[in-house]
Amino acid sequence: MIKCVGLSKRFGYVQALDEVSLHIAKGDVFGLVGPDGAGKTTFIRTVCGLITPDKGTIWLAGAPPDRPGKTSQNLGYMPQRFSLYGDLTVMENVIFFGSMYGLSKKTIIARAEEILAITGMLDFKKRLADQLSGGMKQKLALTTALITRPEILILDEPTYGVDPESRHEFWKILYSLNQTGITILVSTPYMDEAELCSRVAFINAGQIKAVDSPAGLRQAFGHKLLELRIDSRDPHILNGVPGLLDVSFYGYKYLVVVDDIPTARSDIAFHLARLGISTLHISEAAPTMEDVFVALAEGGTD
Numbered sequence: 001m002i003k004c005v006g007l008s009k010r011f012g013y014v015q016a017l018d019e020v021s022l023h024i025a026k027g028d029v030f031g032l033v034g035p036d037g038a039g040k041t042t043f044i045r046t047v048c049g050l051i052t053p054d055k056g057t058i059w060l061a062g063a064p065p066d067r068p069g070k071t072s073q074n075l076g077y078m079p080q081r082f083s084l085y086g087d088l089t090v091m092e093n094v095i096f097f098g099s100m101y102g103l104s105k106k107t108i109i110a111r112a113e114e115i116l117a118i119t120g121m122l123d124f125k126k127r128l129a130d131q132l133s134g135g136m137k138q139k140l141a142l143t144t145a146l147i148t149r150p151e152i153l154i155l156d157e158p159t160y161g162v163d164p165e166s167r168h169e170f171w172k173i174l175y176s177l178n179q180t181g182i183t184i185l186v187s188t189p190y191m192d193e194a195e196l197c198s199r200v201a202f203i204n205a206g207q208i209k210a211v212d213s214p215a216g217l218r219q220a221f222g223h224k225l226l227e228l229r230i231d232s233r234d235p236h237i238l239n240g241v242p243g244l245l246d247v248s249f250y251g252y253k254y255l256v257v258v259d260d261i262p263t264a265r266s267d268i269a270f271h272l273a274r275l276g277i278s279t280l281h282i283s284e285a286a287p288t289m290e291d292v293f294v295a296l297a298e299g300g301t302d
């Protein structure tokens, strides 16, 4: 559905995209995750035709790369910062954006009723956009992105800054759209959202570091994790224990990345006993997407 080969884009001294090759298949809910400044927005804007790459090729919905204009109706795009007209109602906003795509008012209104029902906004169609909550504004932006009935929906951090319940609702809508056959490419800073994707690509410094299903990425995490609860709240308490690759402190527990569980357990026990601190709980933990993300952001999972 979307195929990119060797996409590169440089802004001055910054290599925003560095030989990015990705294949997003029809029916995917494809997640793009990576730290701030990794290149997510540049990738998405390049796929949408808003940025011209320095090199590389994009095939979109089967259209040849030299005729990207043919695909613009096939693609719905929800940018990171979208503009809605606060003094227009929900329906008026939809009509405005629909007419920008050259659709007739009659067509827009017929489609809008259907899409507003899917996005749960039908009861609010007469409300001014300024009077919508943050989560509802996101849903209205999504509605406008769907007005051309696209085959591909591309969303750049659509739930950023939205409360957890609205995020949950938004993802339910994405899934129902996906079930109607829409292929979805979504960037997200949230690892729980990455878990909801059928496939995930990790991008860092403009390069794709890994692509797989969430389960595949967790499996490829090349280390072991120990969860530790001790009678201390000092984030640096484990400093000096040999063989610990990473220690994260979560206020009530420590997550420790190691290669060898038995050795790490005894080294930690020895260290804490020497400090007179008792261990309340220690066990091996399964890696989460967050652990995979941290490992990849720091340079790899092996």
Ligand SMILES: Nc1ncnc2c1ncn2[C@@H]1O[C@H](COP(=O)(O)OP(=O)(O)OP(=O)(O)O)[C@@H](O)[C@H]1O
Binding pocket: 011, 012, 014, 015, 016, 034, 035, 036, 037, 038, 039, 040, 041, 042, 043
């Ligand atoms: N128009 C531009 N001019 C100069 N530098 C840019 C431009 N757009 C992006 N960059 C730089 O390219 C790099 C990638 O930016 P990009 O916005 O794609 O990252 P991102 O992963 O989307 O991060 P964020 O989530 O923080 O937006 C960053 O270093 C950014 O400062």
